[in-house]
Amino acid sequence: MDYDRGRGFLSKLENPAMVYHKDADGVCSAVVLQELVKSAAHPNDGPGIQLSEGLLESLKEGNSVVFLDIPIDQLQVVENLKDRKIFVLDHHPPERDLTSENILHMNPRFEDEDAYLPTSYLSYKLLGSRSKQAWKAAVGVIGDHGVKGCEDLFEDVGSEYPETIEKGITYNSLKESKLGLIADMIDASKAVRGLDGIRRSFEVMKDAREPNDVLDTELKEFYEVYRREIERAADDFRRNSEYFPRTNSYLYELSSRYSIGSDLSTELSNENPDAVVIVYQIEDYGMKISGRCQSGRVDVSKIIKGAVKDFGSGGGHPQAAGGFVESGKEELALERFREKLEGID
């Protein structure tokens, strides 16, 4: 990655808007990059990776945009922002290289398709020298389950906060550190308060001078609400899920005002790694599905894809996957799940 080129390109942008992905990596990559580019920052506000029409219109009013942690090469965003200067910093598998006269598209996967370097790490590298922002980048990296390949960042963090790396520079030990807790607090802010929660996380992270500054903010309250809700749901799961003994599988309807299906299924699966856990949540716009089987005994991505076929979308990894079913087709998808879970060997 040619970070000097990236820094040069950024330095020429006039008053750019920043758009970051609505998760911990997106928030932290934007906060870190504020050291180079002071600008108004917005989370992407459409479903998934998308931007709302309103946000896109507001970007058209300026002459440059920085996109962080959003694979906008999968969207028609640059086509909608003709003649603007655009900087894209991302680490998702790219579908095309957007680089042109007005656009610089940086992604470590252009050089190594298996690279896994979260955007917060790339933002930090763009700064070009050791910075007091290192711990913020580390929070984003942990939030995206990175760490491997980002050891130099964690060494910089360790020189200022030795306690964070005293158990080693591995994902599992860092997840247990204060920085891992902050990553969870940012995720919780989104689960509990949606986009406003993410905007609060951005402000809190931007204002914080050290990790302890984050721990006593309203993010802590979001996190507590979120933990209580996960525990309540896990308890309800133990009493009310459908169990399929032949396949050691569970099917569970989550009722919650919060979007916790993905984290809940991860926790349930941690307790029972060989079981198949399918959690679904029915909303007025359709049904959200999360599946886990951490041992890899069963490919849950295949099961979800099979169940949502023709009226939804699904995918992910064999051990962890998700899906969506359009409104009105929920029962059909659930029947397919039951059939499948009755009979896997």
Ligand SMILES: [Mn+2]
């Ligand atoms: Mn990311």
